[in-house]
Amino acid sequence: MAHYVPPKQGKASQLFDVIVLVVLTVGALFVPLWLGMAGAAKTVAAPVTEPTWEALGQNAAQAAKYEALGYTPESAHDLILARFDYSFSAGALLTMIAVILLYYFLILRFSEMEYREVISEKFGE
Amino acid sequence: MADVDITSQTMDGMGPHGTKVGLLRVLGPAHVWALGVGIVLVGEYMGWNFAVGKGGAYAALIACWFAGILYSCVAMIDSEVTSTVASAxxxxTQxxxxxxxxxxxNVGLYLVFAYTMLEAANAITAGYxxxxxxxxTGHAGDLDQRPFIILVIMFLAWLNYRGVLATLTFNLVITAIAFCAIxxxxxxxxxxxGGGIxxxxxxxxxxxxxYGWIGVLAAMHFGLWYYLGxxxxxxxxxxxxxxxxxxxFGTLAGIMTLLIAATLTWFMCSGVLPWEYLGDGVNGSVxxxxxxxxxxxxxxxLWLLGFGTLFATLASANGCINDAxxxxxxxxxxKYLPGWFGAVHPRYRTPYRSxxxxxxxxxxxALGAPLDQVITFSILSGLLGYTFMPLNIILFRRKWPLDTIKRGYEHPFHPIPAITLLAICSITFFAVFLGYGTQLVAxxxxxxxxxxxxxxxxxxxVNRGAQFTMPWPKPRGY
Incomplete structure (x- = not known):
């Protein structure tokens, strides 16, 4: 294989590449947050109107720990009752699996093409 | 068999890149242990408890042990490949x-983002x-945590800038103190x-x-935090x-240390703190x-664990800056990134621009995102990296069988660790999907x-052939 000579990259182009990467990185985390699509929000499905430790499902030992931590039944209400919602649709799960498989297929295929070039130039045909 | 000297100063990747000065070879196995455990031990001091929130206390224990199996596979696979690919x-590089x-x-980016996000999580915890x-100590009102977050990151970056030996010796001391505190x-x-509580x-x-058994699966998400890094x-x-x-030696000693620390941490915290409080790392137990x-x-x-937490966050952030x-x-x-970043400081011999x-x-x-989101970002990058490892070792053994390259360590039972690792990674992807699916897809x-x-x-x-810097024979099948 003919020896590949890469073009020399100018400083402005190098800077632009860095900016692209930083923007994409920050976007990957913050866009879901800004759009309110970030998961993990726990919700209280059935609030207790007049909370007591018993009504919150706490036995004496559990209640004593909360009191030692400075909580009252009122202040601990949301902390104790909030739960994740793990219901999901088969479509969402399949989408996730498809995205992950697509991703690995893409990088393994492109990597193999690039790798053959590397080995060919390093060791000769 | 090719007689490969992996301690070579000229064949480990420096020469072909045109770098005039290389990084200094000054570290021993204790520093390797300190780097690995130092990064991870903070996972026992904060973050792992989100696993309790996702599935309850028992789920967090099961996640702790399954994640332990995952990381034992990671450590075995990594030890074999790294003992052969000795390069920054x-x-x-593998x-x-x-x-x-x-x-x-992609793997380079996984590493950078896993460690940089972990560093940010550490700084948030230090600020807290x-x-x-x-x-x-009597301060009235809420203290503004931001100056402390900035100070922690700036100080540790400065330490890293000045030299690796001082950086990792500092890590060795504070990691040992944080481990002893546990x-x-x-x-x-x-x-x-005395009396137990x-x-x-x-x-x-x-x-x-x-949450039932689905909570056990969900807990695997943050179960990784016990050992991540x-x-x-x-x-x-x-x-x-x-x-x-x-x-x-440093890697395998490190994972053994962490298995002990993680189990002890679960035992103590779940026996003293109610699970709802323990499992909420934002509004409950940070x-x-x-x-x-x-x-x-x-x-x-109280003071010992206060210092232990602070030291663990500093050690972790310090190691993360080093690794990222x-x-x-x-x-x-x-040249995968602009070549400007590939410079070594002429005096301190550190990658100062990076x-x-x-x-x-x-x-x-650290200043703009909630702790659980930052941790999830770090875990996801780590998880993608762990999914790469089974592919890596299977191809490594196929392209360079055991009789073609001298390895410093050969991991046993191949390919069982690789298959186990791939299976647990698949479960963990599903665990992240439960509750954090949007972040996963993003x-x-x-x-x-x-x-x-x-x-x-x-x-x-990028130069094509010059990327291949190891003195290995041609891979089989090419």
Whole structure:
């Protein structure tokens, strides 16, 4: 294989590449947050109107720990009752699996093409 | 068999890149242990408890042990490959030689983002700790945590800038103190020394598996946090005096240390703190070992675990800066990123430009995102990296069988660890999907976009054959 000579990259182009990467990185985390699509929000499905430790499902030992931590039944209400919602649709799960498989297929295929070039130039045909 | 000297100063990746000065080989196995455990031990001091929130206390214990199996496989696989690929960049350099450039670019980014996000999470925790100490010592009102977050990141970046030996010696000392603090807390609260305060049965009553078995699966997401970062030992490969011996020894000793620390941490915290409080790392227990010490009633334990938490966060952030900058530096040296990042400081012999560049990135996340989101971002990058490892070792053994390259360490039972690792990674992807599916898809979407960007644009600036810097024979099948 003919020896590949890469073009020399100018400083402005190098800077632009860095900016692209930083923007994409920050976007990957913050866009879901800004759009309110970030998961993990726990919700209280059935609030207790007049909370007591018993009504919150706490036995004496559990209640004593909360009191030692400075909580009252009122202040601990949301902390104790909030739960994740793990219901999901088969479509969402399949989408996730498809995205992950697509991703690995893409990088393994492109990597193999690039790798053959590397080995060919390093060791000769 | 090819007689490969992996301690060579000229064949480990420096010469072909045109770098005039290389990184200094000054580290021993204790530094490797300190780098690995130092990064990870903070996972026992904060973050792991989100696993309790996702599935309950028992689910977090099961996650702890399954994640332990995952990381034992990671440590075994990593030890074999790294004892042969002794070059900065760790898994990035492995991927470059074994799978291909695009995979290497992705792995490099996994490393940088896993460590930079972990660094940001550490800084957030350190800021929280300062605010708690301020309240305990009489400060009225809420303390602004931001100056402390900035100070922690800037100070540690400066330390890293000045030299690797001082950086990792500092890590060795504070990591050892943080580990001893966990042991002392265990001895003091479990009943081994004096009266115990554990109430597992009473605290678990009625809340054994609050989400059922799906909660056990979901808990695997944050179960990784007990050990995330142990694979970072490989980043020191180019600065270790004897990589073939020190890297496997330091890495395997590190995972054993962490298995002990993680189980003890679960035992203490779940026996003292109610699960709902323990499992909410934002509004409840940000630092569970510290909270356990608070409820022990001992002022001495309170201060010890306060310092333990602070030291663990500093050690972790310190190691993260070290590792992220090495991965970024290695990619710059190969022109996967602008070559400007591939420079070594002429006096301190550190990748100083990479260290400085990553400071504002860490600050953006530390100051602008909630702790659980930052942790999830780090875990996802780590998880993608662990999914790469089974592919890596299978291809490594296929392309260079055991009789073709001398390895410093050969891991047993191949390919069982690789298959086990792949299976647990699949379960963990599902665990992240439960509750954090949007972030998962956003993250993979990000990696797809940057992969296309690399393949169709950035790769044109990369020398082809010169990337392959290991003195290995031609791989089989090519």
């Amino acid at each position: 960049g760790g898994q990035y 991927a470059k030689h074994i799978i291909g450039p695009l995979m290497a670019f 700790l300062f605010s708690v100490v301020a309240q305990m 042991i002392i807390l265990f001895l003091s609260t479990s009943g081994v020394l 554990m109430e597992h049965a009473a605290l678990f009553e009625g809340h054994e598996l609050p 142990i694979e970072g030992t490989t980043q020191a490969a180019e600065e270790v005096r004897s990589p073939a011996r020190s890297l496997p 630092a569970p070992l510290f909270d356990t010490a608070r409820l022990s009633g001992s002022t001495g334990l 900058s090495r991965a970024w530096f290695a990619m710059g040296r190969d 260290i400085v560049f990553l400071v504002p990135i860490a600050l953006i996340f 993250m993979i979407g990000f990696y797809i976009v940057v992969s296309l960007w690399f393949h169709f644009w950035r790769y044109r600036f």
